[in-house]
Amino acid sequence: MRNLRLDICYDGTRYRGWQRLPGQADTVQGKIETALSRILGEPVEVSGSGRTDAGVHAMGQVANFHCHSTMPAEEILSQLRRYLPGDIGIHDCREVAERFHARLNAKAKTYRYRIWNSEGPCVFRRRFVTVMPEKLDLKAMERAAAHLIGEHDLSAFTSVKSKTKSSVRKIYDVRIFREGEEVVFDFRGNGFMYNTVRILVGTLVEVGLHQRDPDQIPALFGQKRELAGALMPPQGLCLMEVEY
Template identity: 50%
Template structure:
């Protein structure tokens, strides 16, 4: 039995997220499993590094599956890209050790969020940026972001609560840059809770607008109360950027 690792890029605009759902086939995992099962003539389960929500995109999602196919990695890649919808692309196929697990072996993840601040909407960016058409104070946002760095209980920045799972996560770095009318926020952490990145973005936007002070982030974290943090930014500006299995940058 071979273990195949996939690096996947997708536009999540029209999908109900990554995870296969019983009431719809309109998921990234569902589309992949359908094509790969047909390719191998056997039902295949795809394991993803994590679940992206409806409307969220990926530049570097990682998944793996087990198969007995004799096809080489180039043939697997080419078959998938021929029969998958054109908004899902297999960028890379690798044969890996049998013990590799896309979710359990992930050491850290990076998420990128894009914000459009131009006064005139950008037609061709509208599905991939959060269009606020308002300038933001970058230095204030960077200061606010600094309070997220480190290991914290992020219960105030999570939409779904689970009594069984810890809300503690470690953020290694948050890089905020401006490229023309776009602001890019790159988050690097050992893991992220449900909607955590989007809530952090919503909070940083309010700081950039002057509605909150950078120091307020400390109180939000300490409170562990969701309503004390900022709003949840839209899914369309969020990209799963990279999944790391070996080391921390």
């Protein structure tokens, strides 16, 4: 069996997220599996580096799949580009070692969250930002974000707490900066749980609005969901990069 890696981007607006759902065609994984199965003439299952929620975008999602077909990778790439809708794009398709697994081998992921921080119109960016015109104190948010760096129990920052799995994760870096009318949050870590990035941003935003003290962050580690900030909407979130 060959093992192929796909580097994928998508505008998640009209999808119910990455993960294939039984009987529902409108997932990114479902669209790619259907296209590949037709192109290669055999049933294909694609493993993504992880799920993204409904409405969340990706610039650098990574997946792999096994197949018997001998079709060259470049031919698969060009056929995939022809078959897939305009809101799913393939950066690259290439042969990888048999042991490569997009989810299990992922070492780090970077997610970006974009807030449109202006009263002005965001006509051209509206599918990729969350609108919040209130003044945000970036210094305060940066101070709070510094507490996130390192290995912490992020149980307060996930919507579905597993009773069996650990909620300890390592965050390598958080960057917050302005880009035009947008305030951009970049999170790089060894993995994020369900809704974690959106709740982290919701918590930082409360700091930015002076509704929460930046130095209160460490007191949230290992705590209950209710103590952290609000869940931010999906459309501002984008999976930027997966590192192996």
